[in-house]
Amino acid sequence: MALVTSKEMFAKAYAGGYAIGAFNVNNMETIQGIVEAGKECNSPLILQVSAGARKYANPVYLKHLVEAAVEDTGLPIVMHLDHGASYEMCKDAIDGGFTSVMIDASHHSFAENIEITKKVVEYAHARGVVVEAELGQLAGIEDAVNVKAEDASFTQPDEVCEFTEKTGIDSLAIAIGTSHGAYKFKPGQKPQLRFDILEEVGKRLPGFPIVLHGASSVPQDRVAVINQFGGAMPDAIGIPEEMLRKAASMAVCKINIDSDLRVAFTAAIRKHFAENPSHFDPRQYLGDARAAVKEIVKHKICDVLGSNGKA
Ligand code: G3H
Ligand code: 13P
Ligand code: ZN
DSSP: OOOOOSHHHHHHHHHHTOOEEEEEOOSHHHHHHHHHHHHHHTOOEEEEEOHHHHHHHOHHHHHHHHHHHHHHHOOOEEEEEEEEOSHHHHHHHHHTTOSEEEEOOTTSOHHHHHHHHHHHHHHHHTTTOEEEEEESBOEEEOSSOEEOGGGOBOOOHHHHHHHHHHHOOSEEEEOSSOEESSBOSOTTOOOOOOHHHHHHHHHHSTTOOEEEOSOOOOOHHHHHHHHHTTOOOOSOBOOOHHHHHHHHHTTEEEEEEOHHHHHHHHHHHHHHHHHOTTOOOHHHHHHHHHHHHHHHHHHIIIIIIOOTTOO
């Protein structure tokens, strides 16, 4: 089996009321943890690479690691460019073998977003690659994504039909109150999402796959481990998993998770060194990190997203 696009995955997920996990990858152990989980759960997977990941690992290494995952598991796997910042970056990813790209032009005007996205769609579709774009803006700070809370904006349902028709995109990321990173809500603030917007978008675009970014739940038990063993993560609050289940049962077909993997990975390493201060072989602590990624991805697939058994 070769890398696949998300076309068929999303059609099945939409009809079945579940979602596909899109997990960010930066290194071999994270990829292995995710695909071991995918294999045990017989789940389709989206492995996504951000600009920061490309810079960190070199896209060629990541591409071959993802191809190794396909060869090793035989699972339907999409290699997706996360938050492509420009036409050139998307073109580079497509030329480099990605089967799906996101063009993130949501910070431009509506007209410019359409223009840039359309150009990416023309290049991608001519090569059998699918395209995700975004309307509205999530808050949050990651390596290459940095939007202040006051600049974030919800998706306007009135815009989605014109945007999808004029651009020809395959999936649409919307902003309904999720955000990137581990600090999604202020301490004491009750997590809330605008499900009314998701519902309205679903009505306007029947059968069309919607994408939810910034969907980590930030497991408190792992944050506690980080803090127990010398870390200092203050009041990290994520999206309650019940809300992700609800979104997956609606029009959301792709749910992006990065921070949860980072937290699990780091907690495992901190714990490893606290318990084994004399260790210096990276295989020992990275092995624990890989197992932690596998455990959390299995939980996401089987208990939250519902994509188990759907490969
Ligand atoms: O949405 C952003 C992803 O979590 C990737 O983060 O840009 O730090 O690699 P990054
Ligand atoms: P989290 O930071 O919530 O994991 O979101 C990741 C994401 O949206 C990647 O595009
Ligand atoms: Zn994102």
